[in-house]
Amino acid sequence: MSRSILALALLASVTFAPAQTPLQSVIDAAEKHITAELLGAHLGFLADDLLEGRGVGTRGDYLSRLYIKAVFEGLGLEAAGTDGKWEQEVPIIGINAQVSRKLTAKAKDGRSLSFTAPRDYTAFAGRVDNVTEWKNAELVFIGYGIDAPEQEWDDYKGVDLAGKVVLVMNNDPSDDPKLFAGKTRLYYGRWSYKYEEAARRGAIGVIVIHTTPSAGYPFQVIQTGQGQERFWLPFAKIEKTLAIRSWCSEDAARSLAALGGHDLDELRSKAETRAFRPVPLGVTVDVATTNTVRIIKSANVLGKIPGTDPGLRDEAVVVTAHFDHLGKGRPVGDDDVYNGALDNASGMSALLALAKACANLDAPPRRTILFAAVTAEESGLLGSLYYARNPTIPPKKIIANYNIDGINIWGPTKDIAMIGYGKNSLTDLAAAVAKRRGRVLVANPETDKGYFYRSDHFSFARIGVPSAYFKAGNDFHERGDVRRRIKLSYTGTRYHQPSDEYDARWNLEGGALDTRLLLECLLRTVADDDPPTWTPGDEFEKLR
Ligand SMILES: [Zn+2]
Numbered sequence: 001m002s003r004s005i006l007a008l009a010l011l012a013s014v015t016f017a018p019a020q021t022p023l024q025s026v027i028d029a030a031e032k033h034i035t036a037e038l039l040g041a042h043l044g045f046l047a048d049d050l051l052e053g054r055g056v057g058t059r060g061d062y063l064s065r066l067y068i069k070a071v072f073e074g075l076g077l078e079a080a081g082t083d084g085k086w087e088q089e090v091p092i093i094g095i096n097a098q099v100s101r102k103l104t105a106k107a108k109d110g111r112s113l114s115f116t117a118p119r120d121y122t123a124f125a126g127r128v129d130n131v132t133e134w135k136n137a138e139l140v141f142i143g144y145g146i147d148a149p150e151q152e153w154d155d156y157k158g159v160d161l162a163g164k165v166v167l168v169m170n171n172d173p174s175d176d177p178k179l180f181a182g183k184t185r186l187y188y189g190r191w192s193y194k195y196e197e198a199a200r201r202g203a204i205g206v207i208v209i210h211t212t213p214s215a216g217y218p219f220q221v222i223q224t225g226q227g228q229e230r231f232w233l234p235f236a237k238i239e240k241t242l243a244i245r246s247w248c249s250e251d252a253a254r255s256l257a258a259l260g261g262h263d264l265d266e267l268r269s270k271a272e273t274r275a276f277r278p279v280p281l282g283v284t285v286d287v288a289t290t291n292t293v294r295i296i297k298s299a300n301v302l303g304k305i306p307g308t309d310p311g312l313r314d315e316a317v318v319v320t321a322h323f324d325h326l327g328k329g330r331p332v333g334d335d336d337v338y339n340g341a342l343d344n345a346s347g348m349s350a351l352l353a354l355a356k357a358c359a360n361l362d363a364p365p366r367r368t369i370l371f372a373a374v375t376a377e378e379s380g381l382l383g384s385l386y387y388a389r390n391p392t393i394p395p396k397k398i399i400a401n402y403n404i405d406g407i408n409i410w411g412p413t414k415d416i417a418m419i420g421y422g423k424n425s426l427t428d429l430a431a432a433v434a435k436r437r438g439r440v441l442v443a444n445p446e447t448d449k450g451y452f453y454r455s456d457h458f459s460f461a462r463i464g465v466p467s468a469y470f471k472a473g474n475d476f477h478e479r480g481d482v483r484r485r486i487k488l489s490y491t492g493t494r495y496h497q498p499s500d501e502y503d504a505r506w507n508l509e510g511g512a513l514d515t516r517l518l519l520e521c522l523l524r525t526v527a528d529d530d531p532p533t534w535t536p537g538d539e540f541e542k543l544r
Pocket of ligand 1: 455
């Protein structure tokens with residue numbers, strides 16, 4: 001064939017074929033690529049002991065990336081990392097902080113108290129320095145530490161926090177159903193928000209008061225983190241950081257307040273109203289940590305299928321799944337490999353299966369689809385956060401994000417759950433798609449746990465991108481009682497344990513079914529004339 005005839009033939013196939021193929025038949029044809037066998041094949045590799053739990057910066061991290069690249073390349077995806085490579089390098093800082101001067105508190109009259117870590121409090125370095133400290137810093141109680149203009153709520157009232165340490169309550173006011181989405185936890189209710197907001201206002205430290213109801217877990221969960229390495233992205237020079245981030249037990253908070261002549265319960269009840277004003281406690285606090293710092297290199301693996309519509313192809317939908325897990329750690333029995341089969345070799349497998357379906361479309365997509373295998377989710381969503389700070393596509397052009405973190409390994413269900421149900425128009429789309437498929441979209445029931453802020457789609461929401469995150473349903477086609485029990489015990493006993501291991505007997509038909517539903521949502525989002533939008537009044541609407 002001469003070059004010009006070849007060019008003509010190519011042109012014809014690109015220009016005419018897609019227009020004649022209705023979207024639904026394209027979707028139906030593509031979903032045949034998503035099978036339980038394919039999911040199992042990827043899972044078997046990624047969750048193998050040889051990958052040593054895919055810990056950040058380890059050999060398993062490298063092997064995972066190599067595998068993902070190979071799959072992307074084999075499917076004919078286009079490399080979409082930095083400088084035409086498959087990878088976007090992600091630099092990560094590991095800080096191990098040891099308390100070197102224990103927490104003490106002094107009142108104006110000279111009385112003092114001293115506390116023991118991790119019995120009474122924890123202290124983590126918030127900066128990359130050899131020593132981080134509070135030196136006789138003033139302690140201010142700031143209630144929930146929330147500034148939410150859309151709720152007409154401001155706990156700060158312009159207080160000067162420069163060089164000070166704040167004592168703050170976890171969660172958000174939840175008594176009034178009209179405020180802060182009632183019992184549903186918004187980002188304002190997460191401890192990470194408290195740290196960020198106080199740092200922005202110049203505070204050098206935050207002590208979050210632990211209570212089991214407000215945290216959702218006992219103080220012991222926080223205590224076990226003391227002395228363990230923490231991971232961060234490199235701080236920008238202008239970024240305001242806390243010298244030390246801390247939690248304390250409710251008893252310790254009571255003592256701190258009492259030392260300054262205050263009653264903790266009284267302080268907390270004042271914090272339940274809009275009229276609350278910060279209370280200087282008349283106490284200074286002092287603590288230091290000595291830190292060991294190392295630099296780790298990892299990367300996100302990025303592959304894309306370019307869109308073909310001249311008016312829309314510079315817009316993209318990003319599909320994310322994290323490939324990292326916890327690596328090797330404290331042995332349980334004789335097993336020290338934290339395989340993370342469900343979390344998140346399974347989600348990574350689903351992403352690779354989606355990529356296969358999208359690479360084999362009968363008609364190419366109108367908008368671009370970017371597949372992002374992200375690193376260091378377990379270290380604080382760092383891979384996706386790095387991408388969000390260094391996007392390869394302008395955030396305004398990223399019209400949606402679909403994130404996969406764990407799939408259904410228990411068998412097909414009629415329902416499929418969505419975390420962040422109703423937050424944006426992707427809910428309506430997914431509900432319609434589910435209905436067409438004889439299924440039903442439900443809200444994930446545990447809205448108080450803040451799951452929307454705990455996986456990679458959150459990094460996209462924070463730059464304004466409407467994002468969706470599905471979870472396995474509970475309405476099983478067969479043997480519902482048994483399967484619900486197995487599912488519950490898996491999350492209860494194997495989550496973040498060496499026993500989260502792949503078993504070839506897993507029933508991945510449910511995962512395949514859910515991934516096909518996700519494919520349909522993805523391809524409709526890519527093809528729709530109107531980009532998704534946040535629900536009016538949603539906490540992320542203003543970021544779009
Ligand atoms: Zn995960």
